[in-house]
Amino acid sequence: MSLLDLAPVVPVVVIEDAGTAVPLARALVAGGLPVIEITLRTPAAADAIRRIAAEVPEAVVGAGTVRTPDDVTAALGAGAGFLVSPGTTPSLLTAMVAAGVPYLPGVATATEAMTLAEQGVREMKFFPAEAAGGVGYLKALSGPLPDVRFCPTGGITPANARSYLSLSNVGCVGGSWLTPAVLLAAGDYARIEKLAAEAACLRTSP
Numbered sequence: 001m002s003l004l005d006l007a008p009v010v011p012v013v014v015i016e017d018a019g020t021a022v023p024l025a026r027a028l029v030a031g032g033l034p035v036i037e038i039t040l041r042t043p044a045a046a047d048a049i050r051r052i053a054a055e056v057p058e059a060v061v062g063a064g065t066v067r068t069p070d071d072v073t074a075a076l077g078a079g080a081g082f083l084v085s086p087g088t089t090p091s092l093l094t095a096m097v098a099a100g101v102p103y104l105p106g107v108a109t110a111t112e113a114m115t116l117a118e119q120g121v122r123e124m125k126f127f128p129a130e131a132a133g134g135v136g137y138l139k140a141l142s143g144p145l146p147d148v149r150f151c152p153t154g155g156i157t158p159a160n161a162r163s164y165l166s167l168s169n170v171g172c173v174g175g176s177w178l179t180p181a182v183l184l185a186a187g188d189y190a191r192i193e194k195l196a197a198e199a200a201c202l203r204t205s206p
């Protein structure tokens, strides 16, 4: 099964304290969101991935903000089960393809999506989704590029997620709204679980 089909929403997490990684992953899984993207933006990221991979087997934990081949190496070393990038360079794509785990290279235009499709990539991150054209842009791409599917991320909220998820070329959406820094700092995992449970219903509930 494709990474895009495991859950309707992929929480994009910026983690400052690796000590919060396991309880936050458990809260997301309990809420119904098992796919978790830890961004490589903080020094705690690799340790967070390592801990979740070791202690929360129900989670599918991967790395986000993967920008370079070195980031790919670091993510795999930590045990990342998938890789997500905000954009795509030739050297990054080569490293992602060689990684042996699912990957979602970032694109924001028809030309970028076509360039990846030409190389056999059919699943991509659309970033920054709202700023790059949002639902209208993705809907327009589904005509000429019906065989390419996206995980839009960047500006997705509970209010607009359903519109994205209703598109034929969207498998899931990504977003940081499930794990706000203030809730992580406060250790409010019950609230995170509730946000996850609400998001897990987005594809089905009216």
Ligand SMILES: O=C(O)C(=O)C[C@H](O)[C@H](O)COP(=O)(O)O
Binding pocket: 012, 039, 064, 065, 066, 084, 085, 086, 127, 153, 154, 155, 156, 174, 175, 176, 177
């Ligand atoms: O870190 C990455 O790999 C990115 O490409 C950026 C993230 O996907 C967005 O920062 C999430 O967007 P928000 O949900 O609007 O906060």
